[in-house]
Amino acid sequence: MKKISLRLRFTLTASVFLFVSCTVLAFLSNFSANKMVEAIELQPSVAVQEGDVLFFPLEEIQPAIATEAQKSYHVFRTESIVATICIVTVGSLATYFASGYVLKPIRTLSQEVEKRNATNLEKQIPIPQSADEIQQLTVSFNHMLKQLQHAFELQKQFSADAAHELRTPLAVMQAKLDVFSMSEQRLEDVDSLVASMNQQLDRLNALIEELLWFSRDLPLEECRDVPLDLLISDVAEELSCVAEEKQITLTLDGENCVVQGQDNLLERVFYNLIENAIKYSAPSSHVSIRTKHQENHILVDVIDEGEGIPQEYRELVFEPFFRIDKSRSRLVGGSGLGLAVCKKILERHGASICVLEHQGGGSIFRVIFPS
Structure with a gap:
């Protein structure tokens, strides 16, 4: 029933x-x-x-x-x-x-509710003229939408303000370290200290950039044809030096697929995914990216040979700041926002992302675009 x-x-x-x-x-x-x-x-x-x-x-x-x-x-x-x-x-x-x-008013209300998401919460649902329970339900739902919109605005404003406030002192610290690094008068063991501080500053800068990306609405103002094979090839070439440091082989395989969207946002998605695959893969392993058509969808698989992600965490990894192993995450770096940013950008494109198990060990991050 x-x-x-x-x-x-x-x-x-x-x-x-x-x-x-x-x-x-x-x-x-x-x-x-x-x-x-x-x-x-x-x-x-x-x-x-x-x-x-x-x-x-x-x-x-x-x-x-x-x-x-x-x-x-x-x-x-x-x-x-x-x-x-x-x-x-x-x-x-x-x-x-x-x-x-x-039941027509209930069906109409249900259709209007389905149209609401994080990008259009400010749009109120039309209130029916009939003075009945449906009218009261619509008024209550509009009130809830208003409160949700306010909460989202506060969250985005906090992320943006925190990122901007952190940028200034970090820039000053980075400048002073650069000046100190060029100085000839230095004590012993200072080089390792400066290198460590530079590493932490780079990590904080990466976190700030991810916060800024996550706090943006990321509107798709100018959608156009984006050839995925060329875009992924450029990203892989950019990350080739990172892969060479761990002696990881990058392989691109697939069909010529074209999607509608913004190339700079999609480049950010695949940069994060491929970079994560390299970071969490064992040295001298293999990372492959495959694109293919399947029925009414375009699939992009980023396959690594790392430790894999347990079943219970495969949805949680796309939540902001979620980490499976915090100690290991600190070793490989990362802000904890990369996958959340990827999911947010893909949702703007009408796409989705999920994690699958790789039979040979590791994980498959699958991006599904509507064709």
Whole structure:
């Protein structure tokens, strides 16, 4: 029953009620008619004389009356069954169409709710003119949308403000370290200290960039054809030096696929995915990127040979700042926002991303574009 619509459930309930009511009514009517037929059959025969008129004894006509009564009873029973079927059928159809009319405001509200997402929460749902529960529900939902919009705005504003506030002191620290690095008067072991501080500054700068990306609305203002094979090839070439440091082989394989979107945003997505695949793969392993058409979709798989991601974490990895192994994440670096940014950009393109298990060990990050 959970998978049946409210309209059909209401119709089935009304049909069962009509069927039971008509069946009981027909049974009682037939029971009464049968009693009448039995009474006619058992009626005694009496001859009556009124004046000069003498009625014939009923013994001669009683069998004929009983036979006609039985025929009438059978006709009545047949007609009652047909009437029951007709009433239930017509009543069910009438209930179905009447419930469609009554439930139309709910269906309209459901369609409007489905259109709302994080990008258009400010758009209020039209309030129906009828002063009923649907109107009150719409008003309550609009109030909830307003509160959600305010919460999203606060979150985005906080991320943007935090990133901008952190940028200035980091830039000053970086400049002073650069000046100090060029100085000839340095103590022993200072080089390792400067290198460590530079590494941490680079990590903080990466976190700030990811925060800025995550706080943006990332609107798709100028969508155009983006050839994925060329875009991924450019990204792989840019990351080839990072792969060479770990002696990781990058392989590109697939078809010429074109999607609609913004190339700079999609470049950010595949840069993050391929960079993560390199970071979390073992040295001297293999990372492959495959693109292919499948039915009405375009699939891009980024396959690594790392430790893999457990089943219970495959959706959580796209949440901001989520880490499976925090100690290992600190060793390989990363801000914890890369995959969240990827998911956000792909949702703007009407695409999705998921994690699959790789049979040879490791993970498959699959991006699904509508073709």
